Amino acid sequence: MELQNLIYLFVGLSFALYIGIAIWARAGSTKEFYVAGGGVHPVLNGMATGADWMSAASFISLAGIVSLKGSDGGAYLMGWTGGYVLLAMLLAPYLRKFGKFTVPDFVGDRYYSDFARTVAVVCVIFISFTYVAGQMRGVGIVFSRFLQVDVNMGIYIGMGIVFIYAVLGGMKGVTYTQVAQYCVMIFAFTVPAIFLSLQVTQTFLPQIGFGGTIPFQFDDGIKMIDSGAYLLHALDTSMSDLGFGAYTVSHGGTWNVFMLTTALMLGTAGLPHVIVRFFTTPTVKGARISAGWALVFIAILYTQIPAVASFARINLIKNLQNVDYAKFVDGQIEGNNGFWFKNWEASGLIGWTDRNGDGKIQFASGKAFKGTKGKPKYTKGKGASGERMTSNPMPSHTASAQDMRANGKIINELYIDRDIIVLANPEIAGLPNWVIAIIAAGGLAAALSTAAGLLLVISTSISHDLLGNVIMKDSVTGKSTLSEKAELLSARAAAVVAICVAGYLGIHPPGFVAQVVAFAFGLAAASFFPVIILGIFYKRMNKEGAIAGMLSGLIFTFVYIIYFVFMGGDKADYLWGIAPTGIGTIGMILHFIVAITVCKFTPPPPQEIQDLVENIRIPRGAGAATH
Amino acid sequence: MNKEAAEAYWKENISLILKLLVVWFVVSYGCGIIFIDELNAITFGGFKLGFWFAQQGAIYVFLVLIFVYAKKMEALEEKYDIHE
Numbered sequence: 001m002e003l004q005n006l007i008y009l010f011v012g013l014s015f016a017l018y019i020g021i022a023i024w025a026r027a028g029s030t031k032e033f034y035v036a037g038g039g040v041h042p043v044l045n046g047m048a049t050g051a052d053w054m055s056a057a058s059f060i061s062l063a064g065i066v067s068l069k070g071s072d073g074g075a076y077l078m079g080w081t082g083g084y085v086l087l088a089m090l091l092a093p094y095l096r097k098f099g100k101f102t103v104p105d106f107v108g109d110r111y112y113s114d115f116a117r118t119v120a121v122v123c124v125i126f127i128s129f130t131y132v133a134g135q136m137r138g139v140g141i142v143f144s145r146f147l148q149v150d151v152n153m154g155i156y157i158g159m160g161i162v163f164i165y166a167v168l169g170g171m172k173g174v175t176y177t178q179v180a181q182y183c184v185m186i187f188a189f190t191v192p193a194i195f196l197s198l199q200v201t202q203t204f205l206p207q208i209g210f211g212g213t214i215p216f217q218f219d220d221g222i223k224m225i226d227s228g229a230y231l232l233h234a235l236d237t238s239m240s241d242l243g244f245g246a247y248t249v250s251h252g253g254t255w256n257v258f259m260l261t262t263a264l265m266l267g268t269a270g271l272p273h274v275i276v277r278f279f280t281t282p283t284v285k286g287a288r289i290s291a292g293w294a295l296v297f298i299a300i301l302y303t304q305i306p307a308v309a310s311f312a313r314i315n316l317i318k319n320l321q322n323v324d325y326a327k328f329v330d331g332q333i334e335g336n337n338g339f340w341f342k343n344w345e346a347s348g349l350i351g352w353t354d355r356n357g358d359g360k361i362q363f364a365s366g367k368a369f370k371g372t373k374g375k376p377k378y379t380k381g382k383g384a385s386g387e388r389m390t391s392n393p394m395p396s397h398t399a400s401a402q403d404m405r406a407n408g409k410i411i412n413e414l415y416i417d418r419d420i421i422v423l424a425n426p427e428i429a430g431l432p433n434w435v436i437a438i439i440a441a442g443g444l445a446a447a448l449s450t451a452a453g454l455l456l457v458i459s460t461s462i463s464h465d466l467l468g469n470v471i472m473k474d475s476v477t478g479k480s481t482l483s484e485k486a487e488l489l490s491a492r493a494a495a496v497v498a499i500c501v502a503g504y505l506g507i508h509p510p511g512f513v514a515q516v517v518a519f520a521f522g523l524a525a526a527s528f529f530p531v532i533i534l535g536i537f538y539k540r541m542n543k544e545g546a547i548a549g550m551l552s553g554l555i556f557t558f559v560y561i562i563y564f565v566f567m568g569g570d571k572a573d574y575l576w577g578i579a580p581t582g583i584g585t586i587g588m589i590l591h592f593i594v595a596i597t598v599c600k601f602t603p604p605p606p607q608e609i610q611d612l613v614e615n616i617r618i619p620r621g622a623g624a625a626t627h
Numbered sequence: 628m629n630k631e632a633a634e635a636y637w638k639e640n641i642s643l644i645l646k647l648l649v650v651w652f653v654v655s656y657g658c659g660i661i662f663i664d665e666l667n668a669i670t671f672g673g674f675k676l677g678f679w680f681a682q683q684g685a686i687y688v689f690l691v692l693i694f695v696y697a698k699k700m701e702a703l704e705e706k707y708d709i710h711e
Contacts, residue, residue, distance in 0.1 A: 066682075071663070074681025078655045081686045085651050088693045089644045093700075207683060211672035230673030248678040250663055258660050265655075283711045285701060292693035299686050306682040537641075617637055620709040 006437035007146050014184050014441045015161055018177045018448070022165030025173045030464075030488050032172045040175055042286045046293025048175045049277040051182035051445070052453035053268075053294065054301060055131070056138025057517065059185060059446035063425075064418030067309035070239070072252040074306075079264025081295060081302055086269040086529075088291035092278035094536045096287035097616045101279060102457075103272045103528060104465040110535040111543040112609055114470050119550055121470075123527050124272045124461045127520045128454045129501065131273075134517055135454070136506025138447035141419060145347050146440035155506040158448060159499050166452045166459075167495045174452045175280060181449040186300055188442020192426045192435050193304045196311040199429055201231055206307035218318040221362065221401070221410045235310055238317050242410055243365035247313070259582030266588055267521030270529035273450075273457040284619035312421045315428050320363045320414065322401050325352065325385040328361070340427035345388055349417035351376030353393035356411070358400060359385050364410035368394055376415050455502060459494035463487055519561055522580070526553035526587025534595055539613045541595065544602040549595025557587035636707045643699055647692050654680060654688040 040048070058080070066073030098106055104124060108117025136155055143154025165173045193206045203209030210231065217227040220238035229237075235247040245251050268274060277294070278287040319336050328338035329345075344350040352361055353368055353376070367374035369392050376390040383389055397411060404410045423443065426436045468487055531550050534541040563569040564580045578586065604610075658666055659681035666677030674683075704710040 071678055071681065074659055074678075074685075077682055078659055078685045081689055082651065082655050085647075085689050085692050089647065089696055210683070211674045211679075213673065232673045232675070232678075248667070248675050254660060254663075258656065261655065261660060285697070285704075285711060288693070288697040288700060292690065292697055295690055295693060299690055303683055303686055614633065617640075618633060618709050619704055619711055 003433040003436060004148070006433055007440050010434075010437045010441040011147065011444060014180075014445060017180055017184075018161060019164055021177045021180055022169045022173045025169050025176045030484055030491065032170060040280045040282075042281055042290040043293050044179055045175070045277065045281050045286075045290045046295075047182045047297050048178035049274065049290065049294035050297035050301075051178035051185060051449040052174075052277060053274055053298060053450070054185065054446055055450035056135050056443065056447035058301065058305075059189065060138055060141065060422055060443055061419050063305045063309045063312065064421035066306050067313045067421050068418050069252070070235075070245075070247040071250045072257055073309065075252075075257045075261045076264065077302055077306060079261045080268055081298060082261070083265040083268025084291050084295040084298070086265065087274070087278070088288050090536070091269060091275060091532055092287040092291050093284045093619065094616045095275060095532070096278050096281060097284050097619060101276075102460055102465055103275055103532070104461060105469070106535065107528075107531060107546070108465070108469060110609065110612065111531075111541075111546040112605065113543040113547065114473075116543060116547050116550070117465060118470055119547070119554075120528070120531075121461050121465045123523060123550075123554065124465075125458055127271065127523055128273060128458045128461075129505070130520045131517070132451055132454045132458075132498075132502040133505040135447045135451040136502055139444065139451075140506060142423070142440055142443040142447070145343065145423065152507050155503055158444075158451070158506075159503040162448055162452050162455060163496070163499050166455050166499070167492050170491070171280065171456055174456055177452065178449045181445040182297060184438075184445040185442045185449070186297070188438040188445070189301055189304060189308075189422075192429075192431060192439060193308050193311075195431050195435060196308060196315075196425065196429055200311045200314060206304045206311075210307035210310060214314070216318070218314075219321065220317055221321040221364070222405055222408055231310060231314065235314055239313070241408075242317070242363070245365075247310070253577075255577060256579055256582060259578050259585045263521055263525050263582045263584035263588075266525035266529045267584055268524075270524035270527065270532070271520070272461075272524075272528065273453045275528070275532075276457055276460075277453075308422065308425065312425050312428070315425070316416070317363065319428060320361050322360045322362065324360055325354070325387060326359060329386070335430070337430055340424050343427075344417075344420055344424060348376075348378065349420050351378070351390055351415040352387050353390055353413055354383060354385060354387070355394065355396045355413050356399055357384070357396065360401060362401065362404070362410050362413045364412040366412045368412045368415050370394060374415055375417075451502065455495055455498045458498040459491050462494040462498075463491035522557045522561060522584030522587060523554060525584035526557040526591055530588055530591040530595065534592070536613065536616065538596075538599075539610050540599060540604055542599050542602055542605045545595040545597075545599030548598040549591040552594040553587040553591030556590055557584055560587075632707055636703065636709065639703055640700070643696065643703070647696055650688065651692055655685045659685050 062076060065076060095106060100106060104117050104120035107120040108114060139158040140154050143149055147154065165177050194204060197203050197206040197209035200214060201209035201212035202215050203212045212231055213228050214231050214234055215227055218225055220241050222241040225234045225238055232248050239245065239247050250257065278290060281287045281290050323333065327333055329342040331337045331339055341350060351369060369376045369390060371392055377392045379389045379391045381389045399411065423439060426439055464487065467490055527550050530553065531546055560583045561580045658677060663677035663681060666680065667675040669676040
């Protein structure tokens with residue numbers, strides 16, 4: 001069958017499956033809407049958590065990042081998995097025993113303060129929206145490239161699908177849909193990974209093939225790499241030749257890698273849409289095991305990602321270096337069909353400028369286009385070889401491929417957006433059409449499952465925390481005056497509004513989606529992680545300390561990121577040389593110091609709060625989650 | 628459950644967590660970041676050891692840690708008779 005029809009078939013089938021599940025798992029009560037009735041089996045819950053957690057960024061971008069950064073990409077791999085160890089030991093079991101619906105529930109009750117609750121709600125909403133914007137971009141990319149519909153139309157379709165199962169099914173619908181989405185996503189990632197592993201290293205498992213040898217020889221532009229060399233050695237040699245620096249050696253500096261890893265680990269453990277997953281298990285024991293299962297399902301993908309990243313890198317060098325552009329994109333080169341290159345060039349995610357006029361692509365480190373990111377700006381018309389014309393190429397020169405080989409330095413002519421590595425990989429490697437088609441379904445599953453989880457957290461925060469527990473609170477009894485039915489209705493209404501805002505952010509993306517993710521993690525690490533840990537492990541912690549700690553951690557991290565990412569702060573002014581992506585770590589430390597200091601000088605919390613802390617430490621008696 | 632038993636249970640829990648977090652720190656920060664260059668001098672197959680920890684090994688150890696914790700806590704809760 002033709003590729004386009006296969007893609008429609010696979011994506012259509014997966015969407016039909018999600019909608020079917022949504023209708024089967026409609027939510028009838030707030031408890032079902034917020035925490036799926038609190039009765040999800042740990043293995044299924046782990047699977048759903050995996051899908052919720054692994055976003056468009058994990059599925060689409062992460063292999064690209066690792067492929068680009070080589071050894072330093074380990075910060076993302078360890079950061080985004082190591083947080084689960086902290087979740088399982090320090091947060092999940094106690095929050096489950098606490099037995100409410102949301103993170104602001106815990107902050108508000110443990111610190112006996114509606115002000116603390118409101119700060120928490122604002123954080124939840126801000127973190128979740130920044131994250132959703134990234135998912136919508138992922139949906140847009142997949143739709144525009146694979147389904148050849150307009151990006152905006154793609155986002156409308158995505159919104160419609162999420163609308164059906166999140167608004168109708170609440171947490172119950174989302175959880176069971178995510179189980180299905182996990183299966184789609186892992187299948188879609190693993191099948192091409194195995195194909196690639198067989199092709200590049202003749203080994204079935206990518207995790208093993210990663211350490212294997214290559215059965216082919218290739219020319220990196222400077223010298224020949226022999227067949228039978230270890231894949232990673234071949235990459236080290238060729239990437240050093242091209243000026244990128246050896247693949248398996250760290251270039252980022254220990255300090256910054258350390259800070260980034262910490263911010264990602266603690267951010268993972270503090271992200272509200274992850275934490276809330278552990279409210280859905282039936283028991284405290286289930287919450288611990290569920291974190292383990294979640295990591296099992298995440299690790300299946302995360303251990304393949306670095307392997308795929310290295311396969312992609314070697315394929316790029318092997319297939320692109322000194323290839324004749326016109327013949328390549330016309331499919332005239334045996335075993336190296338360049339249709340994919342033409343397609344991604346049309347999508348604006350690849351750019352080539354023939355700086356030395358030899359009609360061949362040269363690929364090395366350094367910018368091929370002017371401007372801060374080195375992205376091509378396209379103009380109308382075609383170049384001599386039929387490539388898209390650009391208005392900002394770097395200066396041309398007269399060195400031929402032979403000259404550059406003799407000089408040992410290749411001058412780069414290529415821009416490749418890192419986000420296309422996973423999506424283009426099967427095409428670059430010339431895999432069968434059906435493998436390419438399932439990648440599209442997988443990318444959508446990853447983006448939609450995370451978007452739905454986030455939208456649910458936003459709507460719960462608005463209806464349950466803000467409306468129910470702050471605005472509509474009865475001043476005498478301290479209980480929400482909203483009826484069950486009214487709260488469920490307002491949760492659904494909030495979900496509708498949240499989907500519309502997310503869609504707006506997807507159609508008019510703030511031009512800095514990637515940096516915005518650093519925001520979400522930094523803020524989660526600097527706000528929720530410390531406040532929850534102190535609430536459980538330090539009985540003496542009071543509301544003054546908690547509020548002072550949250551605000552100082554938050555404001556510090558917020559201002560630092562705004563100043564250096566959005567207001568063009570100079571790198572030379574970094575505090576102790578820490579990049580904004582890792583600054584959440586310092587925000588977290590500041591939070592702990594301020595909270596404990598303030599707490600020492602203010603009265604201890606009332607007796608019933610100290611009893612509450614003792615109670616959440618003991619597993620027995622964890623009933624179903626309640627109001 | 629009386630207060631002493633609750634405190635003893637909590638102490639055992641904390642000491643277990645600390646032990647496991649030491650392992651967590653050593654495999655990720657230790658092997659994968661701080662001593663990565665030193666460990667890279669050791670190779671097996673195509674892998675340098677430090678690189679392997681950063682991109683594969685640490686994740687496998689994380690998995691083992693969570694299941695060990697869950698298992699040990701189950702036994703601890705049996706011992707203090709506070710299982711669900």
